[in-house]
Amino acid sequence: MSNDKKKLIVISGSSGVGKGTVIKSLLSRNSDIKLSISYTTRLPREGEEEGVNYFFRTKDEFMRAVENDEFLEWAEFSGNCYGTKRKFVEKSLNNGEHVLLEIDTQGALQIKNKMPEAVLLFIAPPSYEELVARLRGRKTETEEAIQKRLNFVEFEKENSKYFDHIIINDTVENAVSQIEKYI
Ligand code: 5GP
Numbered sequence: 001m002s003n004d005k006k007k008l009i010v011i012s013g014s015s016g017v018g019k020g021t022v023i024k025s026l027l028s029r030n031s032d033i034k035l036s037i038s039y040t041t042r043l044p045r046e047g048e049e050e051g052v053n054y055f056f057r058t059k060d061e062f063m064r065a066v067e068n069d070e071f072l073e074w075a076e077f078s079g080n081c082y083g084t085k086r087k088f089v090e091k092s093l094n095n096g097e098h099v100l101l102e103i104d105t106q107g108a109l110q111i112k113n114k115m116p117e118a119v120l121l122f123i124a125p126p127s128y129e130e131l132v133a134r135l136r137g138r139k140t141e142t143e144e145a146i147q148k149r150l151n152f153v154e155f156e157k158e159n160s161k162y163f164d165h166i167i168i169n170d171t172v173e174n175a176v177s178q179i180e181k182y183i
Helices: 019-029 059-067 086-094 105-114 128-136 143-162 172-182
Strands: 008-013 033-035 071-077 080-085 098-102 119-124 165-168
Touching: 008 019, 008 105, 008 143, 019 033, 019 098, 019 172, 059 071, 059 080, 071 086, 071 105, 080 086, 080 105, 086 098, 098 105, 105 119, 105 143, 119 143, 119 172, 128 143, 165 172
Parallel strands: 008 098, 008 119, 033 098, 119 165
Antiparallel strands: 071 080
16 A cells, blocks of 8 residues: 555454455455454354464453553453454554454444544445345354344444445455555
C-alpha cells in the first residue's frame, strides 16, 4: 500500500462468513500488513497451533492479563474470552507497520472508542441463508456450539452499523479488492 500513514485495521464478521480466507488473501497480497495473534481461553481446534492461530491460555492466565491491563481490548464470545495484546499493536504501529485485528464486534467497538482513527470493516455474507449453510457445513463443532454462534449472528449484524464500511463477501477477490480500497 502506498499510503504513508500506518493504520490499525479491524475486521469483524459473523462466524462462517469466510473472514479467514479473505484475510489470508489480503495478507498474501500486502506484506506490509501485520496480523495480531489474539489470546483466547478457547481450546485449540484440530490443526490449530499455539502462536499461529492463537495464544491459548487458561481462564486464570487470561484474567491475570486483564487485571494487568495487558489487553487493548477483550471480550467474551460464545463462552470463551478473546483479547488483543496492547504491546504487540503499539510496537508494530511504532515500527511503521499496518496492523490487522481479526476480532468480534464488541472488541471492534472498544477499539473505535480508544483509537478513533482505526478503520473498522465488517464482512457480511451475500445472504443470511448462505451464512447459516456455511456455518453448518463446517463440521468442526458440536450442534450446541453452532447454535450458540448463530445466536451471535443477529447481535453482530446489529453492531455492524457502527462500522466504517460493510464488505460483502460474494467472492474472495471482490472482498479483498474492496478492503484494499478502504485502507
Ligand atoms: P473463533 O473461536 O471462531 O476462532 O473466534 C470466535 C470469535 O472471536 C470471532 O468472531 C473472532 O473474530 C473473535 N476474536 C478472535 N480474536 C479476538 C480478540 O482478540 N478479541 C475479540 N474481541 N474477539 C476476537
